[in-house]
Amino acid sequence: MKIYGDIQSGNCYKVKLLCSFLEIEHEWVHIDILAGDTEDSDFLAKNPNGKIPMLELADGRCLCESNAILNYLASGSKLLPTDTFELAKVQQWQFFEQYSHEPFIAVARFIAKYLDLPEDRLADYESRQEGGRKALAVMEAQLQNTPYLVGEQLTTADITLYGYTHVAHEGGFDLCSYPAIQAWIDRIASLTKYIGMA
Incomplete structure (x- = not known):
């Protein structure tokens, strides 16, 4: 199988991290989004949405969206619960990541790290801070009660949110306020x- 991505992207890194935890052999294909690699016609033929990461199986089938890839690869492992309620809790955190966490923390990091905080994006960067702090507060509250987001065991929920949370400082978020x-x-x-991501 092939995984197309940029290891500095939290969404791509979390797939790489899961593959390491589960010892899943794969070929990593580096994609440079700033160079337009995701706009290449061959890439778009496999993934019309033009985003990374993308998983390509040996039979040619492709799967996009990082959390879908995580859950597909983790199926049958200890990282993905079989209990339907526990599985729904994992998915709840994954939806939280995509709608309440990533749009703030990941975007602020992208503006600062990838674009070098240009003047014309400063207002956008600053507008992401409040939402990012709110998302971190939600995580902090849960992690004060359980070692992992869905209880006592590491799941794909943790890998999902670890991707951008552990580098949140690169987007201007001070994690010193969140000891849990x-x-x-x-x-x-x-x-x-x-x-690690490096």
Whole structure:
């Protein structure tokens, strides 16, 4: 299988991290979004949405959207619950990430890290801060009660939110105000087979 992505992207990195945890062999195909790689006709033929990451199976089938890829690859493993309510809790956190976390934290990081905080995006960057802090507060409240987002075990919910949370400071978010999140980040980083973003 092939995974198309940019390891510095939280959405791509979380797929790479899951593959490491589960020892899933794959070929990593680097995609440079700033160079227009996602607008290439061959890439668009496989993924008309033109976004990364993208998973391409040996039979040619393709799967997009990072959280869908995570759950597909984790199916049958300890990272994805089989209990229907626990599975729904995982998905609840994944929807939270896409709608309440990523639009603020990931976008602020993109503006600062990838675009070098240009003057014409400063207002946009600043507008993301309040929403990002709100998302972190929601995570902090849960992680004060359980070591992982869905209880006692690491799941794809944690990998989903770890991707951009552990580099939130690159988007202007000071994690010192969130000790439970900091402990959770350290907990994940200490796991066997963990790999960093660099």
